[in-house]
Amino acid sequence: MRIAVVGGGISGLVATYRLRQSLGASADLTLIESRTRLGGVLHTGPVAGEPVDLGAEAFVGRRPEVPALLRELGIADQLVHPAGLRPLVWAGGRTHPLPARTLMGIPSGPDGIASLLDAETVALIAAEPTRPFSWRPGADIDVYSLVADRFGAQTVARSVDPLLGGVYAGTARSIGLRAALPTLAAALDRGAASLTAAVSATLPPPSDAPVFGALRDGYAVLLRALAERSAPATVRDTAVTALRRASGGWQVDPVGEFDAVVLATPAPVTARLLAEVAPAAAQAAAGIELSSSALVVLELPKDTALPQNSGVLVATGEPLRAKAFTLSSRKWPHLAARDTAVVRVSFGRFGDDSVATLPDPELIAAATADLATVTGAPITPRSAVVQRWPGGLAQYAPGHLDRVAEIESELAGFDDLTVTGAYLHGVGVPACIASASTAAQRIATAPTGARPPNP
CATH class of the missing domain: 3.90.660.20 (Protoporphyrinogen oxidase, mitochondrial; domain 2)
Incomplete structure (x- = not known):
C-alpha cells in the first residue's frame, strides 16, 4: 500500500508514525513537505549553544x-x-497580576480582577447577574461581542485578549465562542441565567497539577523520534501542486501515484488541493483564515x-x-x-x-x-x-465548527483521503496529535480496494 502524507509538521509526522505502527514495514510511506525542514511551527534552535524552542514551547x-x-x-x-x-499583565502603563480563576480571561465575578480594571468596569461585572440576559442555544458569536457587552470592553482588552493572543495570535474579535470556549457555550446553551453564572459553572475545580509541560531539549527531540520510528519512510521536500483521481487511487503532483493520501497541510493549502475532488470541503477550508x-x-x-x-x-x-x-x-x-x-x-x-x-x-x-x-x-x-x-x-472564527463539519462530511465519502491539522479541532500540540492519530487510523482500517467513483 502506497500512502502519501502531505505536510511535515507535527500532524504529518504523527500521522506517518501511526501509519507505520498500524501497517508495519511493508507499507510504502512518503512524507511530502514543501520546506527543507520537518516540524512546521515546531522548531528548536541554538541560543548560546543550547537548544531553545523558537516556535511553540509548551x-x-x-x-x-x-x-x-x-x-x-x-x-x-x-x-x-x-x-x-504566575504571569503578569501590562495594562495602563504598568504590570498587574494575571487574574486567577478566569476562563480564558473571562471573569466569574469582580473578585481577583478588580486591580486590573477601572471602577466603572468592576461595577459592571459585579452587577452583571442582575441585568437581563438572553442567549439562543446553538448561537455562535465572536468572544468580544459577548464579553464586552456583559463585562465591558476593558475586560476584553486587559484580560481576554492577552490570553487569546497567546493561543491563536488573534483577538476576541477574530475568535468564535463555540470553537474556542466550547464548555462556556454549552453552559449558555443549558440556560445559564447570566455570563457570570455560565463562567462559574464552567471553571474546573482548583488543582495543583501543572497546567503546562514542555520538552527539556525542545520539540526537536520529539520530531526526531517520530521520524526515526516512521522509518523506512521516504521524505520529499517539494510542494504538492495538484491532487486528482487516478486509476489506482490518487495522483499527487509532482510526486506520483498513491493508494491513499493524508493531507496534513494548512487550511489554504488544503482548500487548493481539494478544489476539484471535494469542492464543498475546499470552500469550507478556504474560509479559515x-x-x-x-x-x-x-x-x-x-x-x-x-x-x-x-x-x-x-x-x-x-x-x-x-x-x-x-x-x-x-x-x-x-x-x-x-x-x-x-x-x-x-x-x-x-x-x-x-x-x-x-x-x-x-x-x-x-x-x-x-x-x-x-x-x-x-x-x-x-x-x-x-x-x-x-x-x-x-483563526477559530464564528462558524468554525460548521466549516470543520462541512470538510469532514464531504471527506467521509472517501476511504482513501483524509485531513488533519491545527485548523480542525485545536491549535495545540495535543489536539494535533489526536487529530493525526484519528486520520491515520481511518486510512489504515479502510477496506482494501474500496474506492469511491471519480468525481
Whole structure:
C-alpha cells in the first residue's frame, strides 16, 4: 500500500508514525513537505549553544496526548514542567497580576480582577447577574461581542485578549465562542441565567497539577523520534501542486501515484488541493483564515533584573509593540540552570502584521526596548534570534465548527483521503496529535480496494 502524507509538521509526522505502527514495514510511506525542514511551527534552535524552542514551547499538561506519546517513543524523561510562577499583565502603563480563576480571561465575578480594571468596569461585572440576559442555544458569536457587552470592553482588552493572543495570535474579535470556549457555550446553551453564572459553572475545580509541560531539549527531540520510528519512510521536500483521481487511487503532483493520501497541510493549502475532488470541503477550508507572528529570543546576562514571574502578557491598545514576553529562565527550571537568561518576545496579531514584518534589526530593537519598559531595567542582549511564522495559526472564527463539519462530511465519502491539522479541532500540540492519530487510523482500517467513483 502506497500512502502519501502531505505536510511535515507535527500532524504529518504523527500521522506517518501511526501509519507505520498500524501497517508495519511493508507499507510504502512518503512524507511530502514543501520546506527543507520537518516540524512546521515546531522548531528548536541554538541560543548560546543550547537548544531553545523558537516556535511553540509548551503544551497543555492536563491533556494526555503528549505524555503518552513521549512514553511510546521512549523519551518520557524529556518531560518537564514550569516552576509554578504566575504571569503578569501590562495594562495602563504598568504590570498587574494575571487574574486567577478566569476562563480564558473571562471573569466569574469582580473578585481577583478588580486591580486590573477601572471602577466603572468592576461595577459592571459585579452587577452583571442582575441585568437581563438572553442567549439562543446553538448561537455562535465572536468572544468580544459577548464579553464586552456583559463585562465591558476593558475586560476584553486587559484580560481576554492577552490570553487569546497567546493561543491563536488573534483577538476576541477574530475568535468564535463555540470553537474556542466550547464548555462556556454549552453552559449558555443549558440556560445559564447570566455570563457570570455560565463562567462559574464552567471553571474546573482548583488543582495543583501543572497546567503546562514542555520538552527539556525542545520539540526537536520529539520530531526526531517520530521520524526515526516512521522509518523506512521516504521524505520529499517539494510542494504538492495538484491532487486528482487516478486509476489506482490518487495522483499527487509532482510526486506520483498513491493508494491513499493524508493531507496534513494548512487550511489554504488544503482548500487548493481539494478544489476539484471535494469542492464543498475546499470552500469550507478556504474560509479559515490564518494569522502571522514573529518571535525574538533574547539571550541576556544571567543577572538581568527580570520579574519573578513566568511572563508578561500585553493588553490590547497599549503603546508597546510586543504582545507578550515569556521569561523562559524564570518559567522553566531547566532553563534557569543555564549560564544565561532567555526571554522570548512575541509579535503579531490577526489583521495586523505591521510589526511582525519589520526587518530583523528593527524587530530586535523593538523587543529590547519593550522588555526594558516592562521590567524598568536596562536590557543588553548578548545575542538575539528572530523566527517568523507567516500563516502560522488558524483563526477559530464564528462558524468554525460548521466549516470543520462541512470538510469532514464531504471527506467521509472517501476511504482513501483524509485531513488533519491545527485548523480542525485545536491549535495545540495535543489536539494535533489526536487529530493525526484519528486520520491515520481511518486510512489504515479502510477496506482494501474500496474506492469511491471519480468525481
